[in-house]
Amino acid sequence: MTIRKKITLWYTAFMALFVVLALCLLFVMASGRILSDTRTRLKDTVLRSFDEIEYDDGVLTFDDDLNYLGAGIYLSVYNSDGALIYGRIPSSFSGARLLTMDRIQQVPFSGGVWYVYDYCQAVPGYGDLWVRGILFWSGMDDSLSTLLLFSLVLFPFFVLCTALGGYSIIRRALKPLSSMSETARRISGGNDLTQRIRLPEGADEVHGLASTFDQMMDRLQASFEQEKQFTSDVSHELRTPVAVILSQCEYAVRDDVSDSERLEALSSIRSQANRMSGLLSGLLTLARADQNRLPLHPERILLNDLAAIVCEEQQEFADAKKIALHLEADPDLWMEADESMMIRLLINLISNAVRYGRENGNVWIRLSRDRDHILGRVEDDGIGIPEDQLDLIWNRFYQVDPSRSAKASGGGATSGPAGEGGYGLGLPMVRWIAKAHGGTVSVASHPGEGTVFAFRIPRFFEEKGDDPS
Known part of the structure; x- marks a missing residue:
């Protein structure tokens, strides 16, 4: 029934x-x-x-x-x-x-x-x-007697009218459930995730359920499309280094190739293998993060010291483009966070600024404290980001200038900075790290004028007078 x-x-x-x-x-x-x-x-x-x-x-x-x-x-x-x-x-x-x-x-x-x-x-x-x-x-x-007689005569008609009227009202009220069932049946029978119930406006529970169902389908469709795009992007990103490796291998085994040319081919193979290793490592990290299988290990860290270490590591990459790194940090920026993740966040933001900065330009790293939060800004005077692409940069594999990025990161094992930025995975990782620590990250940019990335992360502890310095 x-x-x-x-x-x-x-x-x-x-x-x-x-x-x-x-x-x-x-x-x-x-x-x-x-x-x-x-x-x-x-x-x-x-x-x-x-x-x-x-x-x-x-x-x-x-x-x-x-x-x-x-x-x-x-x-x-x-x-x-x-x-x-x-x-x-x-x-x-x-x-x-x-x-x-x-x-x-x-x-x-x-x-x-x-x-x-x-x-x-x-x-x-x-x-x-x-x-x-x-x-x-x-x-x-x-x-x-008259009242009883009329009651006995009219009662069956009343029951019949009640049943028919109730059935009609209930049928109309539960119609969205039938629509949901039919929509789910159509979706399960094919690959069309665009199916929606789309009821007219209503304030009852059934309309609320239908609206929730449509929102769920929107998210499922978005996730499905993202997975399709993700698969396509991974295939695209891996196709180039694999093709290079195969071609270099075929070239290196030829009899007419000199030892120096063979070493050059092996160096190219190593470079592309390193690129694939970095890409797969970044993908694995993000996949574990998506599945909540990337636990944080918070500890007491001094962020300004970490920033100085990261800037020193990035200096070689910046010098290659004649970009000056400027670190401006308040002293004693103690916070409770996962040290490796905060290093990763700084590496991705700074390397991204260097990669898209102009030659003979500048990158400013500013760190400060606002009560119970740490504020960070990484600013460059590079190519900038078009306004219509500001929301897209957080998507995996998205790059504003892929050719320039490939040029900056594809010349060898040490030609690009450490991190996921060269693969279009850096900014998604930055956003995840900030969110995992209860913080936020934002971007502001104007084409040709540069870009500013700002993050705000809680310190997670009350400041004490005996903080080590």
Whole structure:
């Protein structure tokens, strides 16, 4: 049974039960009200009957209207001794009851109950007279009978209308679920991840679920496209060094190649092998990071000292382009972080600035402290980045100027800086490192004027006066 039918069944059963209970309550209340009105009518009829009795010239006279004062009410008149002098008593009324002043008595009878009301009043010139009213109550009068009949006739139609209406409403409400199921079925049966539910605007839970489903599919599609692009980029990046290695190997084994040419070919093979090794190492690191399998090992480090060491390592690469490195760091920049990861972050940012910096240019590395955060800026005066590409540089293998990057990093094992920058993996790694430490990294650039990368990372500890210097 489908959810739609189950909900409709439960909804209909609940509504039917609710209506039955409501009708029962209505009958009880109506019956009580009618009974109360009936008892009141009995008393009023008995009291009004004295207006129809007169004593004149020693004779009691009874108006003919006395027998018709109350529909269904039997009136009888008794003297002070309790002897019947006028009126009628129902033949089915059994068991004479003592006259009781102003009190309604109940006499059980098959199919109902007799209500008996007695009242005594003095008649001028005659004395006390008793009037008794007798009324049979079966628990059901004409209005209740009519109501019950209509209820029994209309109840099946009500249940049917409730079921049909409920099914229609539930079907409309759960339609997005069917759409989601159908969309998921189409996706599972093919490779089209563009399928979406796209419901109109709504504020209920089902619309929220459909919106969440569409957002999930957006992320899945983006991840799938990213994986496709990633695979394509890896193939492209590996194709060149593999082709170079194969061609150099074929060249080196020729008989007419001199020893110096063979050594040059082997050097080229080593260079391309180093490039492939660096590329695969960067890919492995990012893959482990994506799977949360790259744990951090935070320790207390002095960032300005690390920056000085990195700048010294990058100096050879900077000198090749006649670029001056300027380190401006506040003293005692202690922080708690993974030392190897922070070194990697600095290497990637500085090598990136050198790679895209102009010859005879400058690269500034500025480090400072802002309360509980470390602020870093790496600025160059190089080629810059077009504004429409600022968001793309964080993608793996993306390079603003691939030809220039390849030229800077492809000449040999030591022709480029250490790090992933030459493969288009440096900036994605920088962003991951900053995020893994609870920080952020941003970029600002203008083509032809240079680029500024800024990071902000928490220090993760309260500064103490006994920090080593």
